[in-house]
Amino acid sequence: MKSKIRLIAACTALAAAAGLSAAALFGCEDKKEEHIVGKAQPVTEASTEPTTLPTYDYVPSEQGMTERAKQLLKQNKDIIGWIKIDQTKVDYPVVRDPGEVPEGVDYYGGDAHEVNSYYLERGIDRQYHREGCLFMDFRDDFGSDEDSQSENIVIYGHNMANNTMFGSIRRYRQDFGFFEKAPFIELSSNYRDYDYVICCCAITSGHTYTDYGYWDMEELDDEEIFNEYIDLARGRQLFDTGVDVKYGDKLLTLSTCYADEDNSRFIIIARRLRDGEKAGDLSTVERTEEYKKAHAPTEPSAEENAEEAQ
Numbered sequence: 001m002k003s004k005i006r007l008i009a010a011c012t013a014l015a016a017a018a019g020l021s022a023a024a025l026f027g028c029e030d031k032k033e034e035h036i037v038g039k040a041q042p043v044t045e046a047s048t049e050p051t052t053l054p055t056y057d058y059v060p061s062e063q064g065m066t067e068r069a070k071q072l073l074k075q076n077k078d079i080i081g082w083i084k085i086d087q088t089k090v091d092y093p094v095v096r097d098p099g100e101v102p103e104g105v106d107y108y109g110g111d112a113h114e115v116n117s118y119y120l121e122r123g124i125d126r127q128y129h130r131e132g133c134l135f136m137d138f139r140d141d142f143g144s145d146e147d148s149q150s151e152n153i154v155i156y157g158h159n160m161a162n163n164t165m166f167g168s169i170r171r172y173r174q175d176f177g178f179f180e181k182a183p184f185i186e187l188s189s190n191y192r193d194y195d196y197v198i199c200c201c202a203i204t205s206g207h208t209y210t211d212y213g214y215w216d217m218e219e220l221d222d223e224e225i226f227n228e229y230i231d232l233a234r235g236r237q238l239f240d241t242g243v244d245v246k247y248g249d250k251l252l253t254l255s256t257c258y259a260d261e262d263n264s265r266f267i268i269i270a271r272r273l274r275d276g277e278k279a280g281d282l283s284t285v286e287r288t289e290e291y292k293k294a295h296a297p298t299e300p301s302a303e304e305n306a307e308e309a310q
Contacts, residue, residue, distance in 0.1 A: 065144075069190035076124045077107075080136050081189045083155065087182040088168040090134075093124055094155060094187075097138035116156065131158050131165050139218050144191040151220035152229070152251040153187070159256040159266070166256035172201045173258075173266055176239040183241070184279045185270050187252055195279035196252050196270035199243035202236035203258050206265045212236070214253055214267060223247040233269055242291030245271050 078095040123129040157166035250272040
């Protein structure tokens, strides 16, 4: 898969120079921020979309589409999966943003919408809901063909005070020990379930001029870009999970608001479990060499042995 960008810092600058702006959600409950997320799709002629659900192209899959997905797609054609995090309230369907919506599309209410904006205040029923719903970036690929899936899936959600949507994941930044209790995330596509382990919790800027435009990083098939993405995240992390991350891992990034005053975001980055690792058992997860050295058991000193003998 070709990378959509080559340099993290350059992507938003190039888009700004071209005057290509679009709205994106970063999870503020009471405030929506505008900034560049890449080239917006050109406005096209108003659609004459039928009132019935569209016919979906067949995508080869060993398991086929899950029954849950089939039922949810009857409600909303943008359904792309389901996310669940134990010991939090995160247990929701996930839609993929439809991208830029021109005026006149009945399915989306007839109004025009910029990319990553439609589900800011709409539920999966496409009706007004203040808390919106959890939605995947419009550029992400999360179909049945794993080779074509985006290397980094980005999901946005509001930081609701009542702990709905992504409100309850604030526990990871309020209590660093909570990671040990709930280190895994289950993200299901319309075809199968995937398990991820959290590798980084960080607070970062949501401004376009940041050197860490994580919202523009879906394709990480270049090793240098992948490593830079992880290094920049590690430099902002609140605590060290010790979870090993290396080029080739599939990533998941959850994004929600942190503070309106400085337009900051709280993000959680997780990686898909590798062969031999088991969801629910953190001891099976590969840790970094630095973490293993720091947590290696130490041999008792001669003085400690003498004290034990007494």
